[in-house]
Amino acid sequence: MAASHLLDEQEDDTPNGGYHMMVTIEDGSRPQTTPTGRPHPSPVTSSGDQVDDSKSTRLARGFSKALRKNQDYIRIPVSRSIDSLLPAEWWKTGIAFIWAAFNLVLTTVMITVVHERVPDKSISPPLPDKFFDYVPRFEWAFSVTEVNGMILVALWFIQWLFLKHRAIVGRRFFFLQGMLYLYRMVTMYITTLPVPSMHMHCAPKLYGDSQGKIKRVLQLVSGGGLSITGSHLMCGDFLYSGHTVMLTLTFLFIQEYSPRSLLWRCYHVICWFLSAMGVIFILIAHEHYSLDVVVAYFITSRLFYWYHTMANNRTLRGSPHNYLSRIWWNRVFNFLEKNVKTTVPCSFSWPLLPPSAVFKNPCKSYSIVQSAQD
Structure with missing residues (x-):
């Protein structure tokens, strides 16, 4: 797939607005097919000449390699349960x-x-x-x-x-x-x-x-x-x-x-x-x-x-x-x-039951990692 087709911007539905950018990487080593199963035609330039598949493949692979090499992850902290902090x-x-x-x-x-x-x-x-x-x-x-x-x-x-x-x-x-x-x-x-x-x-x-x-x-x-x-x-x-x-x-x-x-x-x-x-x-x-x-x-x-x-x-x-x-x-x-x-x-609970049975935390503890590629 050409590099111009790799970036797709969508409007974010979050309350604060903004945009969410998706990056799709397709490996050019195998032929692209249509929904009917036929091979996808090679890209065509404005002059009508077909673009060399090997050149398109090298471009896609280079772009994919650059993204994998420069991955920046943002860790989003989520509040943990008090019980996990006080075993x-x-x-x-x-x-x-x-x-x-x-x-x-x-x-x-x-x-x-x-x-x-x-x-x-x-x-x-x-x-x-x-x-x-x-x-x-x-x-x-x-x-x-x-x-x-x-x-x-x-x-x-x-x-x-x-x-x-x-x-x-x-x-x-x-x-x-x-x-x-x-x-x-x-x-x-x-x-x-x-x-x-x-x-x-x-x-x-x-x-x-x-x-x-x-x-x-x-x-x-x-x-x-x-x-x-x-x-x-x-x-x-x-x-x-x-x-x-x-x-x-x-x-x-x-x-x-x-x-x-x-x-x-x-x-x-x-x-x-x-x-x-x-x-x-x-x-x-x-x-x-x-x-x-x-x-x-x-x-x-x-x-x-x-x-x-x-x-x-x-x-x-x-x-x-x-x-x-x-x-x-x-x-x-x-x-x-x-x-x-x-x-x-200074919190209290019923002594005949374990604290986890009395004070159940409806929220689970997660560790969310957001990639710059998503």
């Missing part, structure tokens, strides 16, 4: 849960070990504490702390169940919880503080009784490490406060993964009040030194902020100037957050 990956959540449970059990074992090293209060009296100098002890105060903690944990668990992206949020919570108990094991082992108050009664030391120590570990785990359940009778787990860790961590997650409307802000204030009062009543009960509470709050809040800063800013992950990536658990972070492509929104 659940429940198996990662299961690994994070095992990590948290392992460190929790290991912490109870460490408490049993450290308990044997706590000096007798008649030999090593409590260290001076400025808060204790001004605030007297109230025996019932620590029960208030543990009740507040259980309320916060229950509220967070219910809220987590109704989150649409509960798998991602769950593994973040379990990972941070495991990290905090790991740090707590280190601090309580390397420095054993004397009891903070003379009222504390520690269980007798068992020394070489391994079977008795195992029973204490099981008793501590079964009772959740709470004094109101009668499971926490050992001393030594002072630096830093595990109760402060849970009070702070649950409130931070409740606040982070809930909307910012007026009604929810009232809910945040109530949770903050429960958390703050729980921490203060730890000190009023003289169950921990002020240092234990301050260190626990600082480590919990900083770890939460560091993790979510890295998770919510993808540009930081590959930046050479991101000093947060030098944290020793950065490889674990990359494993957990590798496929999370955007910030987790």
Whole structure:
């Protein structure tokens, strides 16, 4: 086909108007036929002479080759489904849960070990504490702390169940919880503080009784490490406060993964009040030194902020100037957050059904490529 017949312009029907150019390439190597099956006659010039077929074929082939060599493609981005940017990956959540449970059990074992090293209060009296100098002890105060903690944990668990992206949020919570108990094991082992108050009664030391120590570990785990359940009778787990860790961590997650409307802000204030009062009543009960509470709050809040800063800013992950990536658990972070492509929104779904069954996206994700030849 002659080059003059290769271009065909049509008016575009798009709302913005314009033209759409089609390019048709026909290979001149095989003879062109008419609808009846007969060979198409060779092109004729204005003077009546037939054009050489070989010349027409070379022209068509050269034009086709030039188009193939200079193909320019324009990629048209199409909005992707939020579910494709936030895959659940429940198996990662299961690994994070095992990590948290392992460190929790290991912490109870460490408490049993450290308990044997706590000096007798008649030999090593409590260290001076400025808060204790001004605030007297109230025996019932620590029960208030543990009740507040259980309320916060229950509220967070219910809220987590109704989150649409509960798998991602769950593994973040379990990972941070495991990290905090790991740090707590280190601090309580390397420095054993004397009891903070003379009222504390520690269980007798068992020394070489391994079977008795195992029973204490099981008793501590079964009772959740709470004094109101009668499971926490050992001393030594002072630096830093595990109760402060849970009070702070649950409130931070409740606040982070809930909307910012007026009604929810009232809910945040109530949770903050429960958390703050729980921490203060730890000190009023003289169950921990002020240092234990301050260190626990600082480590919990900083770890939460560091993790979510890295998770919510993808540009930081590959930046050479991101000093947060030098944290020793950065490889674990990359494993957990590798496929999370955007910030987790505060959206909810029915907990008994998978999110895909409740929030079906009618739009499919496509990758459209438009060629300059079309």
